[in-house]
Amino acid sequence: DAGITQSPRHKVTETGTPVTLRCHQTENHRYMYWYRQDPGHGLRLIHYSYGVKDTDKGEVSDGYSVSRSKTEDFLLTLESATSSQTSVYFCAIIAGENYNEQFFGPGTRLTVL
Amino acid sequence: TQLLEQSPQFLSIQEGENLTVYCNSSSVFSSLQWYRQEPGEGPVLLVTVVTGGEVKKLKRLTFQFGDARKDSSLHITAAQPGDTGLYLCAGDPTPSQNFVFGPGTRLSVLP
Numbered sequence: 001d002a003g004i005t006q007s008p009r010h011k012v013t014e015t016g017t018p019v020t021l022r023c024h025q026t027e028n029h030r031y032m033y034w035y036r037q038d039p040g041h042g043l044r045l046i047h048y049s050y051g052v053k054d055t056d057k058g059e060v061s062d063g064y065s066v067s068r069s070k071t072e073d074f075l076l077t078l079e080s081a082t083s084s085q086t087s088v089y090f091c092a093i094i095a096g097e098n099y100n101e102q103f104f105g106p107g108t109r110l111t112v113l
Numbered sequence: 114t115q116l117l118e119q120s121p122q123f124l125s126i127q128e129g130e131n132l133t134v135y136c137n138s139s140s141v142f143s144s145l146q147w148y149r150q151e152p153g154e155g156p157v158l159l160v161t162v163v164t165g166g167e168v169k170k171l172k173r174l175t176f177q178f179g180d181a182r183k184d185s186s187l188h189i190t191a192a193q194p195g196d197t198g199l200y201l202c203a204g205d206p207t208p209s210q211n212f213v214f215g216p217g218t219r220l221s222v223l224p
Contacts, residue, residue: 031210042201042214050210090155099210100144104155
């Protein structure tokens with residue numbers, strides 16, 4: 001258990017509304033990640049952070065923004081949710097001496113109607 | 114086009130059988146990880162391999178990293194219903210702490 005929590009765990013929203021998902025970690029990890037998981041695609045990287053206020057885009061970043069104002073929290077915002085953003089969202093951190101082991105939160109299931 | 118391909122996509126076997134699943138790429142990876150994911154949960158790390166040709170064992174699971182560090186396999190001996198799940202491979206091609214995932218192999222072990 002890497003001390004990662006995600007909130008909310010489930011959310012249903014309507015097209016065009018803003019949505020913010022929160023990832024919280026308790027072990028002072030430097031790297032944090034947001035992925036989405038869809039059938040047939042595995043996990044795809046949305047954004048990641050390598051420190052407070054240091055973020056970068058991943059493979060599927062369009063329509064998403066992130067913020068990291070303190071080490072323990074990494075927020076993912078959908079500025080104007082679309083049905084194509086219906087997915088399961090996972091937060092992860094990196095640990096291990098070579099920074100090559102990821103540990104995941106329990107996920108947030110988001111449905112955009 | 115996926116950077117990492119996994120095969121088979123689906124596998125259904127009887128308890129006690131052996132199986133192998135594969136993770137392949139045309140790219141070289143500095144390290145490769147295997148995860149197992151159960152419904153409604155996040156992926157759980159099983160193993161990390163970093164050296165070409167490396168073999169690691171985790172009880173009945175044997176992981177191998179290809180000599181050229183472009184592919185990996187997971188072999189399960191005497192599968193049990195508790196092995197049921199989605200098996201994902203992931204790798205860091207650069208290294209850059211930026212990982213790519215395969216689409217997964219969904220394994221079902223029937224009692």
